[in-house]
Amino acid sequence: GAVVSQHPSWVICKSGTSVKIECRSLDFQATTMFWYRQFPKQSLMLMATSNEGSKATYEQGVEKDKFLINHASLTLSTLTVTSAHPEDSSFYICSALPPGTTYEQYFGPGTRLTVT
Amino acid sequence: AQTVTQSQPEMSVQEAETVTLSCTYDTSENNYYLFWYKQPPSRQMILVIRQEAYKQQNATENRFSVNFQKAAKSFSLKISDSQLGDTAMYFCAFMKHGGGGSNYKLTFGKGTLLTVNP
Numbered sequence: 347g348a349v350v351s352q353h354p355s356w357v358i359c360k361s362g363t364s365v366k367i368e369c370r371s372l373d374f375q376a377t378t379m380f381w382y383r384q385f386p387k388q389s390l391m392l393m394a395t396s397n398e399g400s401k402a403t404y405e406q407g408v409e410k411d412k413f414l415i416n417h418a419s420l421t422l423s424t425l426t427v428t429s430a431h432p433e434d435s436s437f438y439i440c441s442a443l444p445p446g447t448t449y450e451q452y453f454g455p456g457t458r459l460t461v462t
Numbered sequence: 463a464q465t466v467t468q469s470q471p472e473m474s475v476q477e478a479e480t481v482t483l484s485c486t487y488d489t490s491e492n493n494y495y496l497f498w499y500k501q502p503p504s505r506q507m508i509l510v511i512r513q514e515a516y517k518q519q520n521a522t523e524n525r526f527s528v529n530f531q532k533a534a535k536s537f538s539l540k541i542s543d544s545q546l547g548d549t550a551m552y553f554c555a556f557m558k559h560g561g562g563g564s565n566y567k568l569t570f571g572k573g574t575l576l577t578v579n580p
Contacts, residue, residue: 380567389553389570390507437505443566449495449514449557451568453507 348374350442352454359430359461366426367457369440375420376442380451381413384437396423430461464489464556468571475544476579482529483539483574485554491515493559496530496537497568502550510552513537515559544578551575 349372359365369379377398382390394415395403402415412434414426423442427434437458441451465488475481487496498510513521513530520528525542541548554571 378566384505387575389572390568392567392569395567439505439507441507441568449512449559449566450509451566456505 348372348442348444348452350440350452350454352438352440352457354457355455356458357460359459361431361461362429364426364428365430365459366424367438367440367459369423369425369442369454371421371442371444371452374442374444376423376444377420378443379417379423380441380443381415381423381425382439382441384439384456386437390439393425427459430459432461435459435461464491464494464558464569466554466556466569466571468554468574470574471572472575472577474577474579475541477544477546479544480540480542481544481576483541483552483554483576485537485539485571487535487537487554487556487571489535489556491558495557495559496528497555497557498526498528498537498539499553499555499570500548500550501553501573502547507553511539541576546578546580549576549578 351370353368379396381393384390393408396415396417398417417423439456440454467486494515496513500508500510511523527540529538551573553573555568558565
């Protein structure tokens with residue numbers, strides 16, 4: 347099956363700094379990728395839809411200036427958490443939609459962010 | 463907007479037995495997809511089974527099957543011959559059909575933590 351990777355798998359950063367998370371589709375091109383956030387023992391909440399070559403579409407309540415998404419190529423989307431605070435600590439998951447399918451998203455393994 | 467409700471936060475089952483996880487949803491769409499995803503302790507999301515709303519026949523994948531009741535907006539997952547490796551969080555999810563891009567986003571339920579006991 348299609349493989350999606352995320353890097354890093356775990357990152358610790360200090361409050362006030364920025365951190366970038368990468369999401370790559372390894373064996374397919376993805377015009378659309380999604381970013382989710384998951385708090386402990388909770389469900390996945392969609393943050394934004396990342397479209398290659400265009401601006402991301404953010405869900406209501408998600409701060410665009412805080413969570414910067416860039417989808418510069420058909421295999422890479424990045425999420426940058428700017429001026430991170432402890433409340434941004436969470437598990438971030440990306441998914442990618444292969445071409446030719448309209449339903450099956452492939453998920454990355456997730457990135458644990460801890461802000462101290 | 464779509465909503466997905468999973469009313470069972472936790473369930474347990476004995477190994478080799480059968481368990482059913484419940485899911486209801488609310489939508490005004492006529493064409494859509496429904497999914498069950500599994501998230502084991504590794505936290506990797508794994509697709510268990512999917513159902514296209516226009517198909518009346520219930521989907522099956524080996525030990526996993528669904529009971530899809532479109533009129534009742536119900537989509538339950540039955541796991542037969544439960545195995546220890548089935549221990550995981552199970553999420554029911556909804557996706558609209560068609561339209562491209564952000565229309566393919568998933569709306570998840572809150573999840574059901576299933577524990578299979580030896």
